[in-house]
Amino acid sequence: MNYRNNDRYPRKARRRFHRAFFSWLHNRNSRLKTPVFRLIKCTDRFIEFTIDGLNPALSFGLSTYDLGVHVDWQGESWDWLIFFESCPMRVSEGFVCCLCEDYPLTIYPSREALWIDHVFEPFLKWVNEDLTTQHWLSLDGASGYITSAKVGIKPDPDAVINMPVWMESL
Secondary structure (H helix, E strand, O other): OEEOOOOOOOOOOOOHHHHHHHHHHHHOHHHOOOOOEEEEEEOOOOEEEEEOOEOOOEEEEEOOOEEEEEEEEOOEEEEEEEEEEOOEEEEOOEEEEOOOOOOOOOOEOOHHHHHHHHHHHHHHHHHHHHHHHOOEEEEEEOOOOOEEEEEEOOOOOOOOEEEEOEOOOO
16 A cells, blocks of 8 residues: 555544644655655554655554654564654643643644644654664664664664665665
């Protein structure tokens, strides 16, 4: 199942958070350095997708409330590199994020506005500024035990496995 940025959102995207993400993605198409996404799995509560050219060990997971970058190696969940999340709470003037510790809390007119500021825009920045500049995915640990993963410009000499982040150049 392919998602090209000319689609509004996948047909199975029924959750408000999912629809908001794909609507935002559609409108931010020109700002992404990696404009073509491919859906891997789409259920009512979770959408997994990837970027064309990205190592198949890496994928993105969109739950009903957060967005994360997942590493799966040889069929085993190895690590989550990063999460973008929020916790919208309704107040009389709109919505605030109950995860924020800065006071006064920013009030957003809608959940979607809060999600854009706390989840979607930081994701865009991370993809454009961090992920697209990294060359190596380094895995550490032992299958079935404690495992970790990170991306970097150079291979990690202490890692168990080093592999390219990008299967083809951007």
